[in-house]
Amino acid sequence: GAGVSQTPSNKVTEKGKYVELRCDPISGHTALYWYRQSLGQGPEFLIYFQGTGAADDSGLPNDRFFAVRPEGSVSTLKIQRTERGDSAVYLCASSLTTSTDTQYFGPGTRLTVL
Amino acid sequence: EDKVVQSPLSLVVHEGDTVTLNCSYEVTNFRSLLWYKQEKKAPTFLFMLTSSGIEKKSGRLSSILDKKELFSILNITATQTGDSAIYLCAVEAQGTDKLIFGTGTRLQVFP
Numbered sequence: 001g002a003g004v005s006q007t008p009s010n011k012v013t014e015k016g017k018y019v020e021l022r023c024d025p026i027s028g029h030t031a032l033y034w035y036r037q038s039l040g041q042g043p044e045f046l047i048y049f050q051g052t053g054a055a056d057d058s059g060l061p062n063d064r065f066f067a068v069r070p071e072g073s074v075s076t077l078k079i080q081r082t083e084r085g086d087s088a089v090y091l092c093a094s095s096l097t098t099s100t101d102t103q104y105f106g107p108g109t110r111l112t113v114l
Numbered sequence: 115e116d117k118v119v120q121s122p123l124s125l126v127v128h129e130g131d132t133v134t135l136n137c138s139y140e141v142t143n144f145r146s147l148l149w150y151k152q153e154k155k156a157p158t159f160l161f162m163l164t165s166s167g168i169e170k171k172s173g174r175l176s177s178i179l180d181k182k183e184l185f186s187i188l189n190i191t192a193t194q195t196g197d198s199a200i201y202l203c204a205v206e207a208q209g210t211d212k213l214i215f216g217t218g219t220r221l222q223v224f225p
Contacts, residue, residue: 004156033212042118042202042215043157056211089155102148102162103213108155 002026004106006092012112013082021077021109025094032075033093033103034067043091049075082113116141120203120216128224131193135219137203138185147179147186148213150202157202160188193223 005024013019025032031050035043045059049069057067064082069075079086089108095101121136139147146164150157161170163179163186170177174193179186190197200220204213 042217045212048211105157
């Protein structure tokens, strides 16, 4: 596709449930990033993939958060036992090769945990 | 700790006004500074700055970086209602892959 796409655009879940958020990067981009943006804040880094491997996962807040990118293209961010504090917009970005290339963002998934 | 501070937090202007948005940073081993415009959810890329004193320009928008004083400004001339958005500043450090964002400046342009 022309840009980064993310699904779903909105997700409402109950506390304690499991959710999966999907990111489809720009075709040919090998680097993929997940960020989380809380209301009134800038995006905060979660994890970075180069190809299939997580090159930097230092931003994942705890072990309830996990992300995969099994074929080096689409990535899924998985959140177990969701908490109300997980409510935020989850943004995905991709760049052509390494992190020195510009990161292009998708429209995000707004997650609401009730 | 690496950080980015943007000011003002919010700005309200009339169409035709010129605005200047500020971004100051503290980062170990600076590599680049980026500006993004966020209208709904997706931040859209505006500029990447790596060298001091070289202005980047795109239409009515321009930006410059001062690596000695550790700040950047984003100028928008002859503002239009379509410029209303949150403007995000981010920095990237050498040897890392993540962008560190400020909280953004919310710009509202009224006719």
